[in-house]
Amino acid sequence: MARRKSQGRPGAPALPILLLLLLLAPVPSEAANTVSVEVGAVYASNEGRSMDPALGIIRGKLQSMFNYTSYRMLDRKRRALAIGETGEFELPGRRMMRATPLSTERNKVRLTIRISDGPRNLLTTTLGLSRGGMVLVGGPSHQAGVLILIISAE
Amino acid sequence: MDCRTAHAKIEEKADGFLPQDADGELSRHLSGCSACAAEDAAASATGPLLRALAGIRAKEKAPALDAMWTRVRAGIEEGREARMPPSWIARWAWIPAAVALAVLALLFYPTGTDRQPFHPTTFDVSVEDIESEAATVALVDKGEDLPRVIWIIEDGKT
Numbered sequence: 330m331a332r333r334k335s336q337g338r339p340g341a342p343a344l345p346i347l348l349l350l351l352l353l354a355p356v357p358s359e360a361a362n363t364v365s366v367e368v369g370a371v372y373a374s375n376e377g378r379s380m381d382p383a384l385g386i387i388r389g390k391l392q393s394m395f396n397y398t399s400y401r402m403l404d405r406k407r408r409a410l411a412i413g414e415t416g417e418f419e420l421p422g423r424r425m426m427r428a429t430p431l432s433t434e435r436n437k438v439r440l441t442i443r444i445s446d447g448p449r450n451l452l453t454t455t456l457g458l459s460r461g462g463m464v465l466v467g468g469p470s471h472q473a474g475v476l477i478l479i480i481s482a483e
Numbered sequence: 484m485d486c487r488t489a490h491a492k493i494e495e496k497a498d499g500f501l502p503q504d505a506d507g508e509l510s511r512h513l514s515g516c517s518a519c520a521a522e523d524a525a526a527s528a529t530g531p532l533l534r535a536l537a538g539i540r541a542k543e544k545a546p547a548l549d550a551m552w553t554r555v556r557a558g559i560e561e562g563r564e565a566r567m568p569p570s571w572i573a574r575w576a577w578i579p580a581a582v583a584l585a586v587l588a589l590l591f592y593p594t595g596t597d598r599q600p601f602h603p604t605t606f607d608v609s610v611e612d613i614e615s616e617a618a619t620v621a622l623v624d625k626g627e628d629l630p631r632v633i634w635i636i637e638d639g640k641t
Contacts (some may be wrong), residue, residue: 386603387630449617451618453614462607466632
């Protein structure tokens with residue numbers, strides 16, 4: 330008597346289809362009027378000689394621009410901000426950075442940055458950044474060195 | 484061959500382990516020793532008697548064995564019937580489960596902690612205005628292939 334070929338487990342195709350769903354699923358893209366602001370706080374000093382791999386390709390830029398011997402990423406934060414929305418970023422040393430996207434036009438983002446140390450306003454600036462662009466803000470003292478903030482917008 | 488050796492050979496013969504070359508020597512002893520001959524005759528008759536007894540027992544147990552195999556076959560058939568093909572609900576139930584897993588994976592996809600290191604695509608930045616109430620600030624531009632730097636000098640420190 331011919332035997333019916335045994336069927337595999339009913340859920341056997343689940344894994345490849347699940348992977349396909351994951352690949353095809355739309356990655357939550359940032360809306361055109363939303364700006365992803367990212368801040369990395371780097372501690373630069375002359376204590377020892379080290380370079381944090383978390384700094385990626387920025388390592389070479391930092392070494393060519395500054396005379397410090399040690400660079401260490403202390404913190405890294407990202408906020409998705411709508412136009413006019415202010416995002417707060419706590420910085421090492423009880424400092425605070427506030428970023429407010431003012432407008433976006435094509436690939437450009439206008440961004441206001443305010444950095445304060447308690448009641449003292451250390452910096453207020455308005456930048457015009459290309460999406461994927463970056464600017465450095467440095468100088469605030471921290472321990473035996475300084476803080477260098479890597480600010481980018483996408 | 485003495486009688487003691489002959490008894491050992493008789494037992495080996497009854498068990499079927501006596502070599503052929505030793506059989507002649509045993510036969511010569513048996514022809515001259517009536518006691519050993521009687522022992523050999525008794526031992527030789529035991530084997531067929533045991534086989535006959537086993538056959539009788541097998542015939543007695545045959546109906547019970549048949550009944551047992553019938554029950555075994557019935558059990559196998561019942562097992563086959565129990566493995567009926569799954570209904571269409573069971574067959575496709577994995578799809579909503581897979582969709583739910585995909586949604587969960589998207590919801591909990593790590594976005595914050597394991598990001599790639601900084602990878603700027605451009606250093607093109609314009610500074611519209613810059614000011615400070617508590618420090619001196621300087622704008623440093625070292626070329627297109629380097630990021631612009633805003634340097635804050637607190638309390639006259641450099």
